[in-house]
Amino acid sequence: MKRLRVLVAKPGLDGHDRGAKVVAQALRDAGMEVIYTGLKRTPAEVVREAIQEDVDVIGLSVLSGAHELLCRKVVAELAAAGAGDIRVAVGGTIPGPDVEKLLQAGAWAVFPMGTRLPDIISAFQALAEGVAS
Amino acid sequence: MADDKNPRDVVLHAGIPVKAVYGPEDLERFDPARDLGAPGEFPFTRGIHPEMYRARVWTMRQYVGFGTPRESNARFKYLMARGQDALNVAFDLPTQLGLDSDDPRAEGEVGRVGMAIDSLSDMEEAFDGIATDRVSVSLTINSMAAVIQAMYMVVAEKQGVGWDRIVTTPQNDILKEFIARGTWVYPVEPSLRLVIDLAEFCARRAPRVNPISICGYHIREAGCTTAQEMAYGLSIAAAYTELLRARGLATDDFAPRLSFNFTCWGKLFEEVAKFRAGRRMYARMMKERFGARNPRSMMFRSLIGGGGSAFTAEEPENNIVRGAYLALTAALSGAQTMALPTYDEAYTIPSPEAQLIALRTMQICAEETGVADTVDPLGGSYYVEWLTNEMEKTIRAEMEHVERLGGIVEAVKSGALQAEVARQAYLFEKRLLSGEIPKVAVNRHIAPDAARAQPALELYAFDPHVSEAQVAKLRRLRAERDGAAVTRALGRLHDEARGPGNLLEPILDAVRAYATLGEIAAAMKDVFGEYKEPVGV
Numbered sequence: 001m002k003r004l005r006v007l008v009a010k011p012g013l014d015g016h017d018r019g020a021k022v023v024a025q026a027l028r029d030a031g032m033e034v035i036y037t038g039l040k041r042t043p044a045e046v047v048r049e050a051i052q053e054d055v056d057v058i059g060l061s062v063l064s065g066a067h068e069l070l071c072r073k074v075v076a077e078l079a080a081a082g083a084g085d086i087r088v089a090v091g092g093t094i095p096g097p098d099v100e101k102l103l104q105a106g107a108w109a110v111f112p113m114g115t116r117l118p119d120i121i122s123a124f125q126a127l128a129e130g131v132a133s
Numbered sequence: 134m135a136d137d138k139n140p141r142d143v144v145l146h147a148g149i150p151v152k153a154v155y156g157p158e159d160l161e162r163f164d165p166a167r168d169l170g171a172p173g174e175f176p177f178t179r180g181i182h183p184e185m186y187r188a189r190v191w192t193m194r195q196y197v198g199f200g201t202p203r204e205s206n207a208r209f210k211y212l213m214a215r216g217q218d219a220l221n222v223a224f225d226l227p228t229q230l231g232l233d234s235d236d237p238r239a240e241g242e243v244g245r246v247g248m249a250i251d252s253l254s255d256m257e258e259a260f261d262g263i264a265t266d267r268v269s270v271s272l273t274i275n276s277m278a279a280v281i282q283a284m285y286m287v288v289a290e291k292q293g294v295g296w297d298r299i300v301t302t303p304q305n306d307i308l309k310e311f312i313a314r315g316t317w318v319y320p321v322e323p324s325l326r327l328v329i330d331l332a333e334f335c336a337r338r339a340p341r342v343n344p345i346s347i348c349g350y351h352i353r354e355a356g357c358t359t360a361q362e363m364a365y366g367l368s369i370a371a372a373y374t375e376l377l378r379a380r381g382l383a384t385d386d387f388a389p390r391l392s393f394n395f396t397c398w399g400k401l402f403e404e405v406a407k408f409r410a411g412r413r414m415y416a417r418m419m420k421e422r423f424g425a426r427n428p429r430s431m432m433f434r435s436l437i438g439g440g441g442s443a444f445t446a447e448e449p450e451n452n453i454v455r456g457a458y459l460a461l462t463a464a465l466s467g468a469q470t471m472a473l474p475t476y477d478e479a480y481t482i483p484s485p486e487a488q489l490i491a492l493r494t495m496q497i498c499a500e501e502t503g504v505a506d507t508v509d510p511l512g513g514s515y516y517v518e519w520l521t522n523e524m525e526k527t528i529r530a531e532m533e534h535v536e537r538l539g540g541i542v543e544a545v546k547s548g549a550l551q552a553e554v555a556r557q558a559y560l561f562e563k564r565l566l567s568g569e570i571p572k573v574a575v576n577r578h579i580a581p582d583a584a585r586a587q588p589a590l591e592l593y594a595f596d597p598h599v600s601e602a603q604v605a606k607l608r609r610l611r612a613e614r615d616g617a618a619v620t621r622a623l624g625r626l627h628d629e630a631r632g633p634g635n636l637l638e639p640i641l642d643a644v645r646a647y648a649t650l651g652e653i654a655a656a657m658k659d660v661f662g663e664y665k666e667p668v669g670v
Contacts, residue, residue: 012226025555113480114446
């Protein structure tokens, strides 16, 4: 199985990073290589770091409600940089009706509030198996 | 599950193991005169007022603010018409970070998690028809606290209300922003300077303003333990006290107006013990270490409540019940002010109905349950007194740990404290997953159809026109104001930021000239630079 490289990112202005840091630690414990951006990164900065670090997945954590806009921008920046193969996961305070919108906007996976940590980890592991095969 | 042969182990969040029974043998060295005192007397273990809620129940202060200043103004009036006696204002993220609504970084965030404030003109609208000499207002603002408080003072000025009559509580606790909440802008030192500039200015010129609300709350929400919440809060209080004393103020000149903001969402008795221990530790610290003589300087006055971490996305209606327990816990903990999260908060900006339920919860607790009938009703309980002593020891050990990291300011600069909070958050999550920390309908008693259940909640429809309205208003303002006066005021602020003086006067001048929040913040950023986060998970 490929060892996934993941960039956990906090785009936008939201300063709540408990979830991002918990997920980062959990993915690392599950054997992935995890880089955390820190707070208040612009979508362009997130994409630049993702390419620099050669990651397989960007995990966006947004708790301010601005998830749709930020996800669209990251996906667009990735495409513009020719890095459309980097997958984008979105987690945070995402109301039910927005999950589909994010998937349509190009998110690979969406983890709204209430998502169990093991479910996040298994989604990433399934991806790793897929990438390997 | 536990049975008679295998009684389950109980260990509190602070790491303290709990026995099945407590008795007099657990209180052998307990001296009520020394350890408790009378309510309203040093060391205030039982509460800071002699009669507590018999004289006056806690202030009820729900956290509100969204959209344009005009919309927030309407919601403030809605709650005040239903018995809420004080305001607790939420600002949107651009405002909290010193960005105008037309800043590219503000896109998608204007008016979203609080109200948007770009200039004095917005503050005038937000408090239109609200008498600044009669209502007490909490302003949840930190790196921009000096600017927003200055705007409020100018609103009062225009209402003909003297600064000696306004009662506000700007949160103004930047250290906890670096540790937990993330709305920092400038590096640590200039950020601290602004906190202290505002506190010093208020001590001298606006004596009823509570210029710093020291927050354990957000650090706990970010993951730390109960004992760490109190330890970090007390360490932060000590840091600000030292800085204010270095400005030539005596402790009694400012300490009566320091207040606290803490959460209470864990186990009921652990929370009560945390506050009882914290009150007496604070009283002793202010008296013995900082030479306070006025008893008011020794009083740990606190907003207690909140605790969104206690609430669940699963079966959100259960959060109404959790909210009632939070209110009970806060009352038994001796809160001066209470605020409750709303049951729908995991999903949305609270609906008016959810906010009303939270307010009603506090009113029912205060007026129907009898919890307000007598002071500190748990005082003298073997368990609670023992636990208060244990919490004190644990809190002290955590404070000593902070000292070993070089003190709270150094521990923040290095990121050591942030790393510890993140570590605790992960530990907590693992204990939640294992079921060691019980959560009904989350890790036990899960309904068979839970996965498919979509809660019936009214989701707040964020209005993208808020941003357009704010931006249009901002353009009008920039066109109509006296541009030369703005430039002069911002120039003065920029120059004074280079020197050592208090920045409130130049900030007030800029506010009066209708300089925008973003312009004022930028003038200081030009001198102070920006904070670089020590990232490490």
